[in-house]
Amino acid sequence: MTNAQRGFAEAIGTFWLVFGGCGSAVLAAGIPELGIAYAGVSLAFGLTVLTMAYSIGHISGCHLNPAVTIGLWAGKRFPGRDIPLYVAAQLVGAVVAAALLYGIASGAPGFTGGLASNGFGVHSPHGYSVTAAATIEVVLTFVFLLVIMGSTDARAPAGFAPIAIGLALTLIHLISIPVTNTSVNPARSTGPALLEGGIAFRQLWLFWLAPIAGGILGGTVYRLLGAEAGKRPPIEGEALPAE
Numbered sequence: 001m002t003n004a005q006r007g008f009a010e011a012i013g014t015f016w017l018v019f020g021g022c023g024s025a026v027l028a029a030g031i032p033e034l035g036i037a038y039a040g041v042s043l044a045f046g047l048t049v050l051t052m053a054y055s056i057g058h059i060s061g062c063h064l065n066p067a068v069t070i071g072l073w074a075g076k077r078f079p080g081r082d083i084p085l086y087v088a089a090q091l092v093g094a095v096v097a098a099a100l101l102y103g104i105a106s107g108a109p110g111f112t113g114g115l116a117s118n119g120f121g122v123h124s125p126h127g128y129s130v131t132a133a134a135t136i137e138v139v140l141t142f143v144f145l146l147v148i149m150g151s152t153d154a155r156a157p158a159g160f161a162p163i164a165i166g167l168a169l170t171l172i173h174l175i176s177i178p179v180t181n182t183s184v185n186p187a188r189s190t191g192p193a194l195l196e197g198g199i200a201f202r203q204l205w206l207f208w209l210a211p212i213a214g215g216i217l218g219g220t221v222y223r224l225l226g227a228e229a230g231k232r233p234p235i236e237g238e239a240l241p242a243e
Helices: 003-028 037-060 066-074 080-105 130-151 161-180 186-196 198-202 206-225
Strands: none
Touching: 003 037, 003 080, 003 186, 037 161, 066 080, 066 130, 066 186, 066 206, 080 186, 130 161, 130 206, 186 198, 186 206
16 A cells, blocks of 8 residues: 555544544534433444444554554554654544534534533533543553554454454543543544634643553553463463474
8 A cells, every 4th residue: 555545544534533423422412312422422433443444444554543553653563654644644634524523513503612622620521630631541542552452463363353442442432531521542632622722722732642651551561461472371171283
């Protein structure tokens, strides 16, 4: 694949993640008695990654997230020279999705300009502190990288990685929407924040710093955890392969 193809795939995939995930929160979550609520938004984010992983995973790897790209680099799975291309493409996709979502959402009466941006303190859905927000973003991005690297390991069962990754992102949102509206993805945070401005933009720094820190930690830990140091010990009762 050429760099142009890979970058375009990342832009499309990140567009789908932001448009599908944030769109579910902005357009479908709050409808009285019919809204999909936190559980529905969590599932929507997971489904965007699952569907794109099967669609473009063979083209770009389907990172859709600067923290994933940098985490995979830390885990020795991705070349550092390609980080700028991927991050730029992810940001373009996220901003285009947020702009399109804003245009659609503003067509309804009573729209206040919110695009499911991330935040802490008064901008947290339930008032969580900056310390709580930073902690949960680091921890959840760390685990997300473990899932990504483990499920895509050559030793893992083939073909199931998108399911594991999509379900992991769903679970991450189920845990953390009340705290930060769930980022674990600087591109996902940047698109809505640029369109909203104000406090969403002022707090954006945390949603770059914490996910990237968690991504680097996750990639590094899996590289150490998953490194082959010789053959595994035999399981009791297992027939040993012939040498």
